[in-house]
Amino acid sequence: MKALVLDEIGSAFRLTDVDIAAPVAQEVLVEVKASGLCHSDLTASSLGGWPVPAILGHEISGVVAGVGPNVTRFAAGDHVVASLQSHCNDCEACLRDDINMCTNPGFVARAEGEEPRLSLDGEPVTAVANLGGFAEQVLLHENNLVRIDRPIPHEVASILGCGVLAGAGAVLNAAEVPEGATVAVFGCGGLGLAAIQAALLVGASRIIAVDIADDKLEYAKRFGATDVVNSAAQDPAAAIKELTDGGADYVFDFVGRPEATKQAYESVGRAGELGVIGINKPGATLQIDIGPEFIWNQVRIRPIFNGSTNFVRDVPRFVELYNEGRFKLDELVSRTISLEEVNDAYAEMTKHIGRTVVTFP
Ligand SMILES: [Zn+2]
Ligand SMILES: [Zn+2]
Structure with missing residues (x-):
């Protein structure tokens, strides 16, 4: 062969x-x-x-x-x-x-x-x-x-x-984003777009796509992004805080660069969650302020491996959603x-x- x-x-x-x-x-x-x-x-x-x-x-x-x-x-x-x-x-x-x-x-x-x-x-x-x-x-x-x-x-x-399960799984299996939550997605490649669709599926009230490429952001709107932020042109954390009245409930980082992970962390609202899916290089570090506000804000950081997916369970689930026109x-x-x-x-x-x-x- x-x-x-x-x-x-x-x-x-x-x-x-x-x-x-x-x-x-x-x-x-x-x-x-x-x-x-x-x-x-x-x-x-x-x-x-x-x-x-x-x-x-x-x-x-x-x-x-x-x-x-x-x-x-x-x-x-x-x-x-x-x-x-x-x-x-x-x-x-x-x-x-x-x-x-x-x-x-x-x-x-x-x-x-x-x-x-x-x-x-x-x-x-x-x-x-x-x-x-x-x-x-x-x-x-x-x-x-x-x-x-x-x-x-x-x-x-x-x-x-591969990518669809990892992206959507981060939202559905790992974070279990509830209906009405506000969501921001950093990185609008294949995984990010799957996460945006999953956020739409669970009924997120606001889905903010973040990327450095305008064409990818435009594309993200087709998958359910309600707002887009070009992080090369503006501070994404400030923009997201403005759009969500203080920060998103769930932020997902698909980028795999420490600057993006930090921006994503700073975009989370009080008692919200940062899911890190994008893989940073070995030795990469995240420097964050752990002063009083760190405790006051109670932001959780969750590393997510492979969208916490089980392909035997999840592939048929997405085939069904696709056939129903929902994914x-x-x-x-x-x-x-x-x-x-x-x-x-x-x-x-x-x-x-x-x-x-x-x-x-
Ligand atoms: Zn792959
Ligand atoms: Zn085993």
Whole structure:
């Protein structure tokens, strides 16, 4: 099968033929129909942390082509979405439904010494995060998949595997924003737009989008932003305090820069909450005034990992919301490309609003 292989850390992807094994045990062979380009794959391709050659790509939608003998939840022909949330379904965290905290995520991989799932000229190829979605087929553990019972377009389904759940999950699962609350969202990329839609869904009374790009702010209005603030042109904390009469009840920081995290913190109203989702660089610090007002204001700071999501529970939930016309996904996919075009698409990624998705005939 054709796949985009990363031969060296930091190199471009190379389109070539890779051998894929037959499914054993709890494995599922999936014919990939769509594979989203996430910025984190670009970062991963320059940082590494796993053996090369490797295949990246983790936002996968496809159709089951074959199953191992111990697979219980999938059959050939099922439409499926894959997820990075590798988990064992057996540890204490998994049993209390908190699969983000699984203590044995390596459970989904083949054991050392077994024939590799992927190989190139007889040498093993790493499927990064046990997924490897930039390929015509993927061979995964069934715990990395969820079935879509009422199929939706694959390019739309693919983006449910990562950014949408993390962005919307921050609002719905982690902060549990109540109806009528005021919300501000820093950073209007894919995750931020999903958070804005989730805030609309719960009935937030005011949804303030903050970004440094006017076109992204304009786009955010289509997803439910009631107000926009360009933080390059004005002090966002002052603007938000003005709009909300003292600060927003819930502020979400998707940016991943200390200045933005500080501005977001300063935008929270009394007894409100700052959710930090954007990942800052190692060693980054947040300097805040912890004088008397710190106690008086009682602002909570909550780091949110992966939107506190559980993809097995949440993907079907968003498919349903999409089918009911209550959650926009089509508008989050700005263009579709072929595997051959992935290198070029990554090179110009920051210029585009919305997701680029690789589609397969
Ligand atoms: Zn991603
Ligand atoms: Zn587990």
